[in-house]
Amino acid sequence: MKLKTYLMTLMLFLLFFNGSIFIFSVVTLKSSMDSLRERSLAEHYFIVSALSKDLFAVENRGTPLQPAMQTLFQSYSKYYAKQNVLLEISKDGQPLYSTVPEEERLTGKSDVPAAGTRTVTMQKSKSKEYIKISGQLPAPYQAYALAYLYDLSEAAASWNRMTTTLFAIGMILSALLAASLLLLLTRIFKPLKQFSMASRSIAKGEYGNRLNVAGHDELAEMAESFNEMAGEIQNQMKQLAAAVEQRQRFIDNLAHELRTPLTSIYGYAEYIQKAPVTDEDKLTATDYIMSESRRLQNIAFRLLELASLRHSEIKREEVVIAELFRSTEATIRLKASMNEVELKWSSKIDKLAGDRDLLESLLLNLTDNAVKACGPGGRVELSAYWEDGKKVISVQDNGKGMTEEQLSHITEAFYRADPSRSRKDGGAGLGLALCEQIAFCHGAELAFSSHPGSGTAVKVTFTTST
Amino acid sequence: MATILIVEDEIPINELIKRSLQLVGHRCISVFDGKAAITEIERQTYDLILLDVMLPELDGFQVLETIRNIPTIFLTARSSLSDRVKGLTMGADDYLTKPFEMLELLARVDAVLRRTLKDSHCYQLDNIRIDLDSRQIFDNGQLVECTPQEFELLNVLIKNRNIALSREKLLQLAWGYAYEGDTRTVDVHIQKLRKKLRLEERIKTVYKLGYRLEV
Numbered sequence: 314m315k316l317k318t319y320l321m322t323l324m325l326f327l328l329f330f331n332g333s334i335f336i337f338s339v340v341t342l343k344s345s346m347d348s349l350r351e352r353s354l355a356e357h358y359f360i361v362s363a364l365s366k367d368l369f370a371v372e373n374r375g376t377p378l379q380p381a382m383q384t385l386f387q388s389y390s391k392y393y394a395k396q397n398v399l400l401e402i403s404k405d406g407q408p409l410y411s412t413v414p415e416e417e418r419l420t421g422k423s424d425v426p427a428a429g430t431r432t433v434t435m436q437k438s439k440s441k442e443y444i445k446i447s448g449q450l451p452a453p454y455q456a457y458a459l460a461y462l463y464d465l466s467e468a469a470a471s472w473n474r475m476t477t478t479l480f481a482i483g484m485i486l487s488a489l490l491a492a493s494l495l496l497l498l499t500r501i502f503k504p505l506k507q508f509s510m511a512s513r514s515i516a517k518g519e520y521g522n523r524l525n526v527a528g529h530d531e532l533a534e535m536a537e538s539f540n541e542m543a544g545e546i547q548n549q550m551k552q553l554a555a556a557v558e559q560r561q562r563f564i565d566n567l568a569h570e571l572r573t574p575l576t577s578i579y580g581y582a583e584y585i586q587k588a589p590v591t592d593e594d595k596l597t598a599t600d601y602i603m604s605e606s607r608r609l610q611n612i613a614f615r616l617l618e619l620a621s622l623r624h625s626e627i628k629r630e631e632v633v634i635a636e637l638f639r640s641t642e643a644t645i646r647l648k649a650s651m652n653e654v655e656l657k658w659s660s661k662i663d664k665l666a667g668d669r670d671l672l673e674s675l676l677l678n679l680t681d682n683a684v685k686a687c688g689p690g691g692r693v694e695l696s697a698y699w700e701d702g703k704k705v706i707s708v709q710d711n712g713k714g715m716t717e718e719q720l721s722h723i724t725e726a727f728y729r730a731d732p733s734r735s736r737k738d739g740g741a742g743l744g745l746a747l748c749e750q751i752a753f754c755h756g757a758e759l760a761f762s763s764h765p766g767s768g769t770a771v772k773v774t775f776t777t778s779t
Numbered sequence: 780m781a782t783i784l785i786v787e788d789e790i791p792i793n794e795l796i797k798r799s800l801q802l803v804g805h806r807c808i809s810v811f812d813g814k815a816a817i818t819e820i821e822r823q824t825y826d827l828i829l830l831d832v833m834l835p836e837l838d839g840f841q842v843l844e845t846i847r848n849i850p851t852i853f854l855t856a857r858s859s860l861s862d863r864v865k866g867l868t869m870g871a872d873d874y875l876t877k878p879f880e881m882l883e884l885l886a887r888v889d890a891v892l893r894r895t896l897k898d899s900h901c902y903q904l905d906n907i908r909i910d911l912d913s914r915q916i917f918d919n920g921q922l923v924e925c926t927p928q929e930f931e932l933l934n935v936l937i938k939n940r941n942i943a944l945s946r947e948k949l950l951q952l953a954w955g956y957a958y959e960g961d962t963r964t965v966d967v968h969i970q971k972l973r974k975k976l977r978l979e980e981r982i983k984t985v986y987k988l989g990y991r992l993e994v
Contacts, residue, residue: 565857569833572856576878577791583881584795587943587985588802589993601791 315502322498323491334483338476349444349468350433357431357446357461360389360400364459365450382457386410397464399443404457413462441466504532508539520547559725566727570612570742574605615743619726622750627668634660634697634706637669641676641695645684653689656680660697662704665775667755675751678744679708679771686712686769704775711768720761724749781826781892782806786816786842787854788834792877796829796854799881800888802941804994813837817845825849827891829875832857832866843869850895852887854879882939882948889938902937904994907976909937916976923975928953932968936982936992945989965990 364385371381382402390400390412401411431448447460507524514522523543524536581598584590590598638658649656665672676695683693687710694709715723722728727742752759756776763769783800787793788811797807808825810816812835820828828846832839832855843851843866852873853866863874872891875884900911908917914930916923925933932953935944944952946962954960969990973979983991 565859569856572877573789573792576856577789577795579878580792580795580799580881584798586988587881587991588798588941589983589991594798597794601794605791 314505315498319495319498322494326490326494327487330487331480331483334476334479338472338479341475342472345468345472346444349463349465353444353446353461353463354431354433356398356463357448357459360393360461361448361450361459364389365454368450368454383410397467399462399464401460401462402457403460406458409457435465436462442469504536508536511539511543515543515546520550562728563726566742570727571609574608577605578602578609612743615747616726619743619747619750622671622747622754627671627754629666630669631664632667632669632672633664634662637665637672637676638695638697640673641680644677645680648681649684649693652684652687652691654684654687654691654693656684656693656695658695661699662697665697665704665706671751671754675748675773676706676708678748679773682744683708683710683712683769683771686710686714688712700774706773706775707770709768709770714765714768715761715763716765720763723761724759780804780806781896782808782824783888784816784819784825784828785809786811786813786828786834786839787831788812789831792831792854796884799884803885803939805888811835813839813842816842820846820849826896827852827888829854829888830871831855832862840865840869843871846870850891852891881942882944885939885942904937904978904981907978909933918976925972925975929968929972929975932965933972933976936990940992940994943985943988943991949989 367385368378368382371385372378386400386402387410390410393400394412399412401413402409403411429449431446434445434447436443436445442465443462444465445460445462447458449455450457450459504524511522511524520543523540526533526536526540578601581602585595585598588594638660642656642658645656680693680695684691687693692711695706696709697704697706699705724745726746728745749759752773758772758774758776760772760774761769762772780803783805785793785796785800785807787796787809790811793809793811797809800807808819810819814836816828816830816834817837826849828849828851830839830842830851830853832853834842839853839855843853850872851870852875853871854875854877855862855866856877866874872894873887875887902909902911906919907923908920909915910917911934914927916925916930916933932949935949935952939952946965949965950958950960950962954964969982973982978992981992981994983993985991
């Protein structure tokens with residue numbers, strides 16, 4: 314592209330530049346020829362009239378015509394020879410007196426011009442070029458004709474010199490232009506080179522590369538939009554990577570969640586089958602088999618629930634919030650009192666449109682988590698209120714709280730704040746994933762705020778429900 | 780035989796491993812998190828550690844860093860290659876993926892212990908002494924003549940004592956994979972062993988399953 318532009322521009326320039334020089338020199342040549350012709354004509358006229366006057370005067374004095382003419386011709390031709398002019402007087406086409414050298418003598422008989430007219434011809438001898446004006450002398454000497462030959466070689470030489478100089482200067486200018494054009498184009502194309510390098514690096518996966526934006530021209534605009542594009546790509550890739558990572562984590566966690574109970578179930582069954590076991594051993598083993606089977610069942614049900622929620626419309630009915638709180642409290646109370654956690658609720662909203670069972674499940678999960686997070690002496694508060702014209706249900710506890718890092722993952726399936734994934738607190742690790750799905754189905758948003766040591770607050774903000 | 784530390788936070792699995800290892804006569808101590816494991820290692824010496832990767836407090840990799848000169852087998856529910864390579868390059872002796880079979884656990888424990896324990900490889904059963912190195916059996920100090928195949932079968936039974944082994948499993952373990960014999964071969968050899976070594980009371984027939992050497 315750059316090379317092409319360079320060559321094209323250079324060629325076009327050279328064409329026009331040299332063309333102009335050529336046309337200029339041709340025009341100059343023509344005009345100088347014209348002026349030479351005019352001058353020659355004028356001079357010829359002057360000589361002819363002066364000569365005839367002199368002849369007339371000399372003849373009046375009684376001098377015979379022939380010698381007088383010869384004398385006059387000699388003095389005239391002497392004078393004009395200095396100006397590169399050759400003169401020739403002829404009678405009836407036969408030259409009488411001439412300063413034209415023999416070898417330069419033009420071949421053939423020159424035509425006798427008609428009376429009162431003058432002819433202008435270009436004559437070329439062996440080595441020189443002449444402009445020839447011939448015309449008769451005025452009466453009474455009309456038998457004589459004067460030819461005026463102006464030597465053009467000097468004019469031609471000076472024209473040649475000028476043309477040569479012009480072309481030489483043209484060559485130098487062309488070379489200068491070629492060099493500066495190359496520099497200019499390199500400068501102009503430099504951003505394009507950067508573009509191609511940046512796009513190549515992005516294609517290679519280095520999404521962080523950006524172009525420098527300088528100035529306000531088209532290139533800067535292009536660089537800006539290129540940077541925008543690169544930023545967008547980088548974002549998308551980040552999101553994609555995060556999604557892939559989350560998916561991988563889900564699969565890893567699911568594998569772990571399934572393998573752990575399976576290990577126990579298979580192991581204890583094998584133990585009963587192959588080891589010499591007492592009745593007591595058998596009871597312990599079957600107990601483990603049963604509880605671990607229940608755990609698997611729990612995971613399966615929760616996963617099924619999640620999957621079915623994702624694909625079905627929920628029914629919308631009027632749900633009395635006070636009732637919802639009351640039934641949640643009834644379910645959780647035993648567990649709360651066992652953990653010495655105080656449970657309170659208050660509601661400033663009457664009703665909410667939604668699926669009663671799902672909302673209760675949502676509230677139960679959140680409250681259960683809150684109770685688990687509290688130690689003895691903890692407090693869990695359920696409340697419903699208006700905020701910015703939207704209905705909000707919140708569950709607040711003063712338990713152990715979570716870090717930012719933990720908060721960002723808690724709604725992921727199988728995520729556990731405890732890195733060992735221990736099940737001391739029970740649960741399949743799907744509760745909050747389920748809560749988020751339920752909230753999503755109700756057009757609600759789930760927001761968590763927490764600080765380690767100062768408890769957690771969960772806000773369910775119903776954005777579309779009335 | 781050996782003192783083994785089991786570090787596993789899942790109580791049912793911890794218990795299961797303990798029971799399995801006790802069947803073949805190992806002494807087992809159970810701990811349920813990484814910190815307890817380190818305290819336990821400092822408190823007494825162990826011949827082998829079975830270490831879960833995902834543990835509360837300190838994870839398995841962190842615990843492994845503090846362990847010096849004790850053979851370790853990793854236990855994990857993660858079977859990805861990178862996890863396995865990480866465990867092995869960090870110095871674990873073996874790697875066991877959940878779910879595992881009892882026989883696999885015992886075989887791996889046995890393999891690691893055989894490499895690291897340099898004690899005499901003899902086994903005493905009532906008044907019968909079995910020398911595993913010279914592959915000889917003594918009854919009250921008297922050498923008992925037996926075929927290599929009979930010795931191998933007894934060896935397998937001893938290694939997996941208190942565990943019922945099916946005839947197919949016995950064929951596979953004592954005769955090798957390539958052997959295409961009848962499971963009746965196992966019955967014949969078992970009868971010979973019982974007679975020669977008076978082990979009628981020890982080698983029990985397990986109904987519909989196979990045989991078990993009870994100790």
